[in-house]
Amino acid sequence: MKILTGAQIRELDKYTIEHEPIASIDLMERSARAICNAICEQWTQSTPIVVFAGPGNNGGDALAMSRMLAEKGYVVDVFLFNIHNHLSEECAKNRDRIIGEGLVRKFTEITANFEPPQLTEKTLVVDGLFGSGLKEPLTGGFASLVKYINQSPSQVVSIDIPSGLMTESNRPQEEPAVVKANVTLTLHIKKLAMFFADCQQYLGEVRTLDIRLSKYFIDTFPSLYDTIETSYIKSLMLKRDDFAHKGSMGNALLIAGSRGMAGAAILASKACMRSGAGKVTALTPHCNLNIMQMAVPEAICLVDRENYYSEAIDTDCYQAVGIGPGLGKEESTALALMSQLQQTNCPIVLDADALNMLGAHGSWVQQLPNNMIMTPHPREFDRLAGRRITSDYDRLTFARDMARDLCAYIILKGHYSALCLPDGGVVFNTTGNSGMATAGSGDVLTGIITALLARGYSRKNACLMGMYLHGMAGDIAAKRVGKESLIASDIIDSLPEAFKNLEK
Numbered sequence: 066m067k068i069l070t071g072a073q074i075r076e077l078d079k080y081t082i083e084h085e086p087i088a089s090i091d092l093m094e095r096s097a098r099a100i101c102n103a104i105c106e107q108w109t110q111s112t113p114i115v116v117f118a119g120p121g122n123n124g125g126d127a128l129a130m131s132r133m134l135a136e137k138g139y140v141v142d143v144f145l146f147n148i149h150n151h152l153s154e155e156c157a158k159n160r161d162r163i164i165g166e167g168l169v170r171k172f173t174e175i176t177a178n179f180e181p182p183q184l185t186e187k188t189l190v191v192d193g194l195f196g197s198g199l200k201e202p203l204t205g206g207f208a209s210l211v212k213y214i215n216q217s218p219s220q221v222v223s224i225d226i227p228s229g230l231m232t233e234s235n236r237p238q239e240e241p242a243v244v245k246a247n248v249t250l251t252l253h254i255k256k257l258a259m260f261f262a263d264c265q266q267y268l269g270e271v272r273t274l275d276i277r278l279s280k281y282f283i284d285t286f287p288s289l290y291d292t293i294e295t296s297y298i299k300s301l302m303l304k305r306d307d308f309a310h311k312g313s314m315g316n317a318l319l320i321a322g323s324r325g326m327a328g329a330a331i332l333a334s335k336a337c338m339r340s341g342a343g344k345v346t347a348l349t350p351h352c353n354l355n356i357m358q359m360a361v362p363e364a365i366c367l368v369d370r371e372n373y374y375s376e377a378i379d380t381d382c383y384q385a386v387g388i389g390p391g392l393g394k395e396e397s398t399a400l401a402l403m404s405q406l407q408q409t410n411c412p413i414v415l416d417a418d419a420l421n422m423l424g425a426h427g428s429w430v431q432q433l434p435n436n437m438i439m440t441p442h443p444r445e446f447d448r449l450a451g452r453r454i455t456s457d458y459d460r461l462t463f464a465r466d467m468a469r470d471l472c473a474y475i476i477l478k479g480h481y482s483a484l485c486l487p488d489g490g491v492v493f494n495t496t497g498n499s500g501m502a503t504a505g506s507g508d509v510l511t512g513i514i515t516a517l518l519a520r521g522y523s524r525k526n527a528c529l530m531g532m533y534l535h536g537m538a539g540d541i542a543a544k545r546v547g548k549e550s551l552i553a554s555d556i557i558d559s560l561p562e563a564f565k566n567l568e569k
């Protein structure tokens with residue numbers, strides 16, 4: 066599903082209104098009906114409802130929904146904030162309708178001073194103050210109201226997006242004036258902010274309500290942001306030739322491990338073997354040779370004479386190289402890495418210490434050959450960026466620019482891992498869970514993507530499929546062992562089932 070910006074959503078609204086065609090007020094009626102139904106599914110008529118409506122169409126949605134809830138027998142108190150004596154056309158129409166019907170218990174239009182109502186544990190607050198039309202952080206009276214709502218013991222449902230949260234960029238504020246919702250009922254399309262870790266505290270459970278906005282517009286309108294679709298990933302699956310042999314299924318090399326970090330090399334190599342590569346070779350320090358051979362007997366081992374990776378090797382016989390898990394940060398390792406990158410012609414995945422070493426030698430980042438795949442977690446990325454990152458949006462924007470400038474594929478790992486592409490596009494992954502926040506999980510991803518590259522997937526497809534499979538295997542593992550106990554090996558053990566799901 067594409068993710069549209071606030072400005073694009075306004076165009077989508079306009080397009081739907083013109084081409085369905087549907088009157089703007091009726092589209093609001095449709096949105097309000099969807100919101101009303103969602104609330105009725107979760108809360109009964111015995112729940113007293115307090116609605117805070119703003120002056121724009123978010124407020125209009127809230128007013129129309131209040132009328133519908135009252136028609137269904139809910140006890141609803143409505144507060145409409147019209148401080149500047151200006152309401153959007155649809156908001157004003159819905160104010161007149163609500164007054165005309167007279168079904169809500171209390172309707173108050175606030176033009177100056179506001180005496181807040183009592184909000185108890187039983188109350189359900191519906192937040193329809195501001196939606197996608199918010200222009201800047203809330204201040205003054207609205208900030209105080211948000212604080213009042215957040216300090217109350219009431220459950221809160223936000224319409225479209227919690228009031229105070231911008232649809233895209235949210236800079237950190239000392240005292241953020243953003244509603245903390247228990248449930249966010251977002252209209253038709255998730256907003257970009259909903260994919261960021263630093264916005265999750267405001268969103269609660271996010272439910273997307275279908276309000277039948279133009280499918281044609283969404284399908285044809287170019288968007289920078291997208292999410293992975295299962296059907297698309299399934300369509301990418303390469304078929305295994307019946308006459309395949311290990312030499313035709315991809316020869317992958319992993320440069321991983323150092324003294325005390327054999328585990329990273331083992332996890333990456335096992336994941337690589339489990340992801341379809343015909344042959345996996347691990348280049349690892351001599352001190353790790355025995356443990357490697359015992360733990361991953363399927364892999365071939367090449368050894369470095371030092372206790373760390375110290376020398377670049379010839380990679381002409383490999384179809385993909387993954388570098389970084391557990392590599393350490395010796396200066397000679399960093400030099401070997403740069404020399405390896407210059408002399409390797411096949412696709413390369415850079416992870417963990419490979420990224421940390423690039424971050425430590427700031428100017429090296431700009432010297433990277435084109436088409437690198439990088440899989441940083443937030444801290445690794447911030448080191449690579451070499452400047453202070455202020456928010457998840459800031460990080461994503463910087464990663465997008467970097468992917469374009471370096472012609473690279475950057476996977477920003479997180480709950481919704483984001484693949485930033487050389488053409489400026491971003492694709493969010495939708496599989497995975499918090500149990501995967503565990504040591505070695507990233508090494509597994511490196512192994513998977515390296516295998517997929519060796520198998521013959523393009524860089525973009527290997528990244529998409531790798532993120533998706535990694536998350537799906539994590540989800541399968543979480544079902545089996547639970548999120549608390551999940552370890553990286555469980556993700557590898559679940560890869561066969563994840564692959565089988567894609568073949569269905």
Ligand SMILES: NC(=O)C1=CN([C@@H]2O[C@H](COP(=O)(O)OP(=O)(O)OC[C@H]3O[C@@H](n4cnc5c(N)ncnc54)[C@H](OP(=O)(O)O)[C@@H]3O)[C@@H](O)[C@H]2O)[C@H](O)CC1
Pocket residue numbers: 074077078092093096119120121122123124125126153194195196197198199200201202203204207224225226252253278
């Ligand atoms: N396609 C859809 O998803 C549909 C969405 N709908 C709903 O409409 C809102 C968006 O409505 P819009 O009127 O564009 O915007 P808002 O209601 O969010 O807010 C606009 C008003 O807020 C004022 N404003 C903006 N920033 C601030 C601020 N920092 N402090 C105070 N006031 C602010 C703004 O005032 P201006 O003077 O700047 O104009 C407006 O008065 C969307 O979220 C959905 O809920 C439709 O119902 C149907 C389809």
Ligand SMILES: [K+]
Pocket residue numbers: 123192193194195196223224225226227228
């Ligand atoms: K809202």
